[in-house]
Amino acid sequence: MKRRSGPAPEFRKAVVLAALSLVACVHAFAQRAPSLPLHCTDLAGAVLPPASIGLPTNGALVQTAAMIPATATGNLNGDFCRLTGVIRAQSAGTPDIRFEVNLPSRWNGRALQFGGGGYSGVVVTGTGPMPFSPDRAPLARGYATFGDDSGHNGTSSEANFGLLEEAVTNFGYAHLKKAHDVALALIERGYGRPPEHMYFAGGSTGGREGYTAIQRYPDDYDGVIANSPALNFSGVRLIGVVVGQHEYRTPGGYLPPRLLEQVYERVMQVCDTLDGAADAIISDVQSCRAKEPEIIESLRCPARASPDEPQRADDDCLTPPQLATLESLDDGLRLPYALAWNADSYLGYNVFEGTRFTSMLGLAHSAQRLPQLAFVPNGYLYAQGDAYLRYFITHDPTFDSTNFDVMHPGRYRERLFALSATIGAMNPDVSRYIARGGKLITLQGLADEVISPNQTIAYYQALVDRYGEARVDSFMRLYMVPGYQHGNGVFIPSVDLLGALDDWVTNGNAPETLFVTDIAQATNGRTRPLCRYPAFPRYLGKGNLNHATSFTCAMP
Incomplete structure (x- = not known):
């Protein structure tokens, strides 16, 4: 019987090359694909030496490490690894900084640091939604998230830690850098690589912290959301x-x-x-x-x-x-x-x-x-x-x-x-942050009764005076919301600022007019354009008052 000849050598070579190419693609995809943090529980007890943190501390300790399954009661964030621990203070009597870091099983390659509120004093877990955001929490969207208590224990109204100098320094700025560096080290251990982009988001005290981040630590962040910022704290x-x-x-x-x-x-x-x-x-x-x-x-x-x-x-x-x-x-x-x-x-x-x-x-x-x-x-x-x-x-x-x-x-x-x-966070020198391509979004109510909207506008204007409008436009967006106060008001905006920031940083799509939904109880569901300062929403004279399309952004 005549033997059937095998594939031509050229064909066999092509198959081998295709297979090798497929293996390479699969390997490359595996390198980029979101993955479960390796050995979450092995991170319990991990010690970070003082040298790994950019400001003086006595090092950091991961006290607990636990996988939180998507099926856990009340968990809307999918599977994630929850790490809690402390960053040791240097001075006797000064509280340690308590922190939490969350590593999602399906990571999008980005990290988000959450800011505090008032005098802080409680750990910001990073598991909840963004203020103003109608979408899922950042952790559920694949962000590695983290937060801390700013270096003292109590409630957002307790100021007695002001008697401790290291605690005051931590509250003012140092906790941001310390928590950032600890979280970054743990993210690298969990995923085997650093995040592609590091963001910060906060309001009020957290807004001040956002401006502090770009003034003091411009190399640490690619984008910042700093709402209703308590800039001139004194x-x-x-x-x-x-x-x-x-x-x-x-x-x-x-x-x-x-x-x-x-x-x-x-x-x-x-x-x-x-x-x-x-x-x-x-x-x-x-x-x-x-x-x-x-x-x-x-x-x-x-x-x-x-x-x-x-x-x-x-x-x-x-x-x-x-x-x-x-x-x-x-x-x-x-x-x-x-x-x-x-x-x-x-x-x-x-x-x-x-x-x-x-x-x-x-x-x-x-x-x-x-x-x-x-x-x-x-x-x-x-x-x-x-x-x-x-x-x-x-x-x-x-x-x-x-x-x-x-x-x-x-x-x-x-x-x-x-x-x-x-x-205070009043330093107008943000040249390093601008030069390296950092982005900033600030949203604040024009009816804010806690943080004066005019103080926020004045800082923005000081940046324009210093750098020129074109350069400020290249890195900053300021949105002033009519009717919005400090968390309440006749209009409470809901808008995906994190999505807008990430699109700006990642794809270069600078946000312009956004569209917000009112979540105030009496008027829930109406929409308005969110205009870049100094523009404001003006009614076109016809159309439904509850629809953003009935308004245009007008200059004063």
């Missing part, structure tokens, strides 16, 4: 003290919530429709500010027949001391001395442009000053300012803030300056 605390002194030291300076609400309603009557829409949102803040004298005059009590004539409890107008309280917020703080980076002011709030100071984070709800100030009775700004003076500035827990002279702090001036350098 400034916002000092203006809180001034407002509290108007309320409680000046006779008649306290405004009950009903009068604060009356101010808000009057502003709405005058300014709501300046953007063309009667929607309980003041979008054209600049036009509203032009009407401020008219608004104030309409709220002022008529002159009394006698200076000694008392104010009636049912009066629906504002006396001179009450107006002075509001104007101290509206005018802001002008200091006769400079803090770090020549910051000598804290710009005022949009008191007569739609900010509602009856909120939980607003002004005092009680006419009596409590021995230990509390947020709702005595006002968030004053309570936080009082604690800052007692623990951070004077180191005297019994100090009486009503007698502190903000304009002439005397022997405390040097301390104010030092703290503003440690915590």
Whole structure:
């Protein structure tokens, strides 16, 4: 029988080459593909020496390492490796920095550091969703995530750690670098390679931390989301003290919530429709500010027949001391001395442009000053300012803030300056971050009652003055949201900022006008364009008021 001849040598060679090529492709894909962190539980007890962390510490320890299955109760993030541990402090009595790092089984090659809030004090786990984001949590989207407690234990309102210098330094900036370096080392151990991109995201204190990251550690981050940033930290605390002194030291300076609400309603009557829409949102803040004298005059009590004539409890107008309280917020703080980076002011709030100071984070709800100030009775700004003076500035827990002279702090001036350098994040030099291609997105409410939106705008304008608009546009986007306060408001935005940031960093697609969904309970589901500052949403004059397509971004 005649034997059948085999494949031609050329064909056999082609098959071999194809097979080798396929093996190479599979190998390359395996190298790039997301993979389960190897031996998660083996990371328990891992020790990182001080030399592996970019700032002085006594090293770090992973205390627990556990695989969290996708089927675990309440877990919406898929399978991930949860690592918790401590970064050891150097000074006796200073708390360690507690941290958490999460390594998803299907990793997208990126890492995200979460910022804190208030005075922090609790570990930011990194397992939850991004603020404002309608999408899944970053961990569920494949990001390796991490956070920490900023170097002390407590609640976001407790400031007593201000008595400990290393804890203050950690809170101001050092915890960011220490947690970053520890997380980076653990990510490399878990996956066998570093992340392709490192991001940071936070709001309020976390927003300040975001700006701190790009000012102090520009080489560590490719993109930052820094919302409602507490930039001039000493400034916002000092203006809180001034407002509290108007309320409680000046006779008649306290405004009950009903009068604060009356101010808000009057502003709405005058300014709501300046953007063309009667929607309980003041979008054209600049036009509203032009009407401020008219608004104030309409709220002022008529002159009394006698200076000694008392104010009636049912009066629906504002006396001179009450107006002075509001104007101290509206005018802001002008200091006769400079803090770090020549910051000598804290710009005022949009008191007569739609900010509602009856909120939980607003002004005092009680006419009596409590021995230990509390947020709702005595006002968030004053309570936080009082604690800052007692623990951070004077180191005297019994100090009486009503007698502190903000304009002439005397022997405390040097301390104010030092703290503003440690915590302030007002350094305008971000040239290194710009040069290496870092990106920054900031979102803030125009009706913010905690962090003045005008202070954030002023820092942005300082960058424009320093670098020019084109260069700032190359790395930064600022979005000011009408009607949004500090976590609440008549409009609460929901938008995927992390997706926009990642697309900008990875693909070079700079975000322009975004579209946001309102998640405020009363108006849930309506949409608006999110305009780049200084533009604002203006109604086109026709179409559904609840649809973003009925609005355009207009310049003031």
